[in-house]
Structure formats: C-alpha cells, structure tokens
Amino acid sequence: MENGTGVKKVKIECVNISKYFGEGKDRIHVLDNISISVYENEFIVVLGPGQSGKTTLLKIIAGLYKPSSGKVYLEGKEVEGPGPDRGIVFQRYTLFPWKTVLGNVEIGLKLRGVPKEERRKIASYYINLVGLSGFENHYPHQLSGGMKQRVGIARAYAINPKVMLLDEPFGQLDAQTRYLMEQETQRIWQQEKRTVIFVTNNIEEAVYLGDRIVVLDGKLPGRMKKVYKIDLPRPRDYTDPAFLELRHSITEDTQLLL
Numbered sequence: 001m002e003n004g005t006g007v008k009k010v011k012i013e014c015v016n017i018s019k020y021f022g023e024g025k026d027r028i029h030v031l032d033n034i035s036i037s038v039y040e041n042e043f044i045v046v047l048g049p050g051q052s053g054k055t056t057l058l059k060i061i062a063g064l065y066k067p068s069s070g071k072v073y074l075e076g077k078e079v080e081g082p083g084p085d086r087g088i089v090f091q092r093y094t095l096f097p098w099k100t101v102l103g104n105v106e107i108g109l110k111l112r113g114v115p116k117e118e119r120r121k122i123a124s125y126y127i128n129l130v131g132l133s134g135f136e137n138h139y140p141h142q143l144s145g146g147m148k149q150r151v152g153i154a155r156a157y158a159i160n161p162k163v164m165l166l167d168e169p170f171g172q173l174d175a176q177t178r179y180l181m182e183q184e185t186q187r188i189w190q191q192e193k194r195t196v197i198f199v200t201n202n203i204e205e206a207v208y209l210g211d212r213i214v215v216l217d218g219k220l221p222g223r224m225k226k227v228y229k230i231d232l233p234r235p236r237d238y239t240d241p242a243f244l245e246l247r248h249s250i251t252e253d254t255q256l257l258l
C-alpha cells in the first residue's frame, strides 16, 4: 500500500457522491454525500443492509451509472464510463452459457485483441489461480454456484484491472460454499494483490476480508455511518477470539441497521 516513502497511494477516490433516480414525485434519493479514498492494494468492504445503495455505489465506481453530484477518480483521472481498468464480479452469475470456462475467462482478452496463444496462457494462469484447473472445457451449466463465481473472478482478474469491484459475489451460495469462497478470495488476493471494493450485507464476511469496512446506513439514502479499520493478521480465522470480538462489536454497533 505504501510507495516506499511511507505515503499511501490513493487508487480510487469518491468525492461527495450523491445519487437520485427518477423525477418529480417518483424521485428516489439513493446515496447521500459518500466520500471514500481507497488505497492501492487495499481490500475495502462496503457493508450495509439490503436497499442501502451499495450496488448503486459500485456501479457509479464502475462507470455504469453517473452520480447526480460528486465525482469518482481512478488514479486521479475522473471516471466517465466503464473501462477495462475495472474488473467486475456481480452477485448473479453473468457467464456466457454457450462458452466454456476457458472461453468465458478469455472473453475480455479476446475483445481487446490479445492473440490466441497469449490469451490462452493468461486465462489458464487465472483458471489455475481460482482452483479450476481441469475444468477449462466445462460449460457453465456443468458447474456449481461456487465454481461459476470462481470463473467470474478469474475473468475479472484476466484483464489485469487496476481495481476489482465485487458485488455480493457469494450472496447466492450456501453457507458452506460461501465460507470456502471467502477463504479462496483471501488466498487469491494475498497471492495477487489488487485494489478491491467488495460489497456485502454480511458482517462476518466483512471482518474476514476487509482491511477497512465502510458501513452504510440502513435506510435510503445510503450514508456513510462508520469506517472500521481491521488490523487482524491474515490469513484470518473465523474462530479467533480477536475476530469474534470485532465481529461482535461491529454487530452491536450496527445492530439497528443490519
């Protein structure tokens, strides 16, 4: 995170982001004055209950929505639309059903005109990183939910984005698979550091993964309620007393909201 001079480099900066949808009496105020600086290689978790504007915030950072006011900067440059410098993993599986695992992971590289041999090499590396070696020629319908999200993560990594944006990627998985995927996410991130913004409504997941947790208020418009710094060593352990204590105190702090 530090650049050798002890100064942390800001990767993403959200400045006074507010967002409204609709007009007149149908106008909904979804986000209010959100400001966050995310440092290089930091793992930021945005934690909030359903309908607190988390996905909207992520889509604004992705450039898929424009903020009603405020600005997002990536490495100091204003975000004006989507781009390959941001890799996105959504809650719902967004794989192409007619493409194999390899085809799905390669797609971003193919679109950028990376030659076949090179893209195969890059895709194979990331398929291996997410633990799917041997499944290159499988189609999405042959994969479990956890495996599909692994493909989504490999695909996002393969384009070598500056920032990874993950929107409740494990929200659809059963509890067991979710734990496994959280552990895998931590392992992958420790192996291949990236700046990550990870959205969830799950406190335990937030404490397990985050360097910092940004808590959004429970009712619309989403406002920043509190920011926690999580200094627990990695790999983290769900049963470690320090982990449980933090989880407990964040739950107590936010129980009216979550």
Ligand SMILES: Nc1ncnc2c1ncn2[C@@H]1O[C@H](COP(=O)(O)OP(=O)(O)OP(=O)(O)O)[C@@H](O)[C@H]1O
Pocket: 021, 022, 028, 030, 048, 049, 050, 051, 052, 053, 054, 055, 056, 057, 201
């Ligand atoms: N494209 C849109 N058009 C109109 N309203 C929208 C749009 N996207 C989001 N909203 C409004 O914003 C509110 C918050 O949605 P958002 O998906 O950002 O919240 P969230 O915290 O991610 O919720 P969840 O955890 O349930 O996915 C929604 O209730 C909806 O009213």
